[in-house]
Amino acid sequence: MKKIIYLLAIVFAVSFTATVSSCGGDDDSVENSEGGNNDNGGDKPTSEPMSPEQQKIRLESAATAFMEEFDAANFEEVTNLAAYISDVYSDYEYDAIEEWGETCLEGMLDFVRTWNETETGSSWVDHYTYNEYTLLFKIASFKGDFVAKNGRWKRTDANYLSFTVKDENGADCVLKLTASGDTKKVYVGADEDWDWLGSQYDAGKYHYYYDIDIINNYIMLPSTINVTLYRGAEKMLDAVLNTDLAAMDDENFDLSRDKYNINAAFNFNGYSIVLNKMKYAPAGEGTEISYEIKHGNSNLLTFSASSELDVENDGFYGADNNNINISIMDAVQFKGYCSDVHRLATLLDEADQCYDNEAEFKECVRKMNKLIDVGLYYDHKNVKYASVQLEAFAYEDYWDELTYWSCTPVILFEEDGTSYSFEEFFNEKAFRNVIRAFERLIEDYDDIISDSMR
Secondary structure: OHHHHHEEEEEEEOHHHHHHOOOOOOOOOOOEEEEOOOOOEEEEEOOOOOOOOHHHHHHHHHHHHHHHHHHHHHHHHHHHHHHHHHHHHOOOOHHHHHHHHHHHHHHHHEEEEEEEEEEEEOEEEEEEEEEEEEEEEEHHOOOEEEEEEOOEEEEOOOOEEEEEEEEOOOOEEEEEEEEEEEEEEEEEEEEEEEEEEEEEOOOOEEEEEEEEEEEEEEEEEEEEEEEEEEEEEEEEEEEEEOOOOOOOOOEEOOOOOOOOOEEEEEEEEEEEEEEEEEEEEOOOOOEEEEEEEEOOEEEEEEEEEEEEEEOOEEEEEEEEEEEEEEEEEEOOEEEEEEEEEEHHHHHHHHHHHOOOOOOHHHHHHHHHHHHHHEEEOOOOOOOOOOOEEEEEEEEOOOOOOEEEEEEEEEEEEEEOOOEEEHHOOOOOOOOHHHHHHHHHHHHHHHHHHHHHHH
């Protein structure tokens, strides 16, 4: 899964201003004196100017509307159903499920080899026994129709996997998983299970004995996986995952090495999450991710990011032309780019080393700002109302009374040229309505969960 981690690192590098509090962090970011490719427009506003205070109102309104879409009442039916099922069926005898699961796993676990190693110190010797296995999860092999009835789970053969219970009104609730299409063997990483066997003192040294199981995990991934939940005739959940197996060149595909292309859709209780694309390709071929969240016909959130990665043999060498675009409620957009992640990371390290030299530190910050172009937009218009930059500031050390330098993300407003740190702009007073709405939302969810558990 390292490639996904690399992509997320790039996303955070581009949008690091939301989380960075100083230049001395561990951000994976970088500089091009040309400033990278900016496909986001960003003309200065020539109409509809807004002051920082007016923009606070716009941002607060979008955030409040976003939270209102997640009204706790929308999930009361689901919460009550889950509580009922947990209360009624938690004591059912599940031997049939347990035996079936153990049989499936036993058939997928194969022993590979055993070897021994020792590590010797001046007064101790570690003895390691390694046992290597392969575990091949065959999703299509998980089949069976399980029904909860008369205090126990019963299984019958089926070409899918399903679990059926009845709700408080006697309607069948059926959770079903089906796999279809071609399959491909995919390596998803290894696990180690360490077991200390004991110790003894012999020939002037302490001997410690360990048994280590190494399990190499693979999945026989089908091209399509579908999960549904029905309550009577009502479909409460529908999720589908599609994988472009044709893009996976090798027979033994490795998520940490090889390219892939995935899309998915998740629909639940009127909400939908659509992963339009999750594409990874090493060596600068292009990496993209885009998804959207909707409630009914309302677009709650859309997100897209892309990068030209350079990754070889699990080594991350950099990423050029990194773009990100986030839209909330179709009202507020946050978009921009970072031209070179590796260079930005290098500059962050350099700034951390020259924190006591004002000229050198400010030069590092200047170079970092040339690598990023991140802005705030409204209503999908190509007019940048605010930019996010790094700004150097001096602070006095309490112990040695010397002056040092650090930096913080600031919001620079195009209309009047004023800038605010994130703490100054997103303060509790200006966004009190958002904070109160969030607190009420949490309380509402807590209430329905508490009520359902009574």
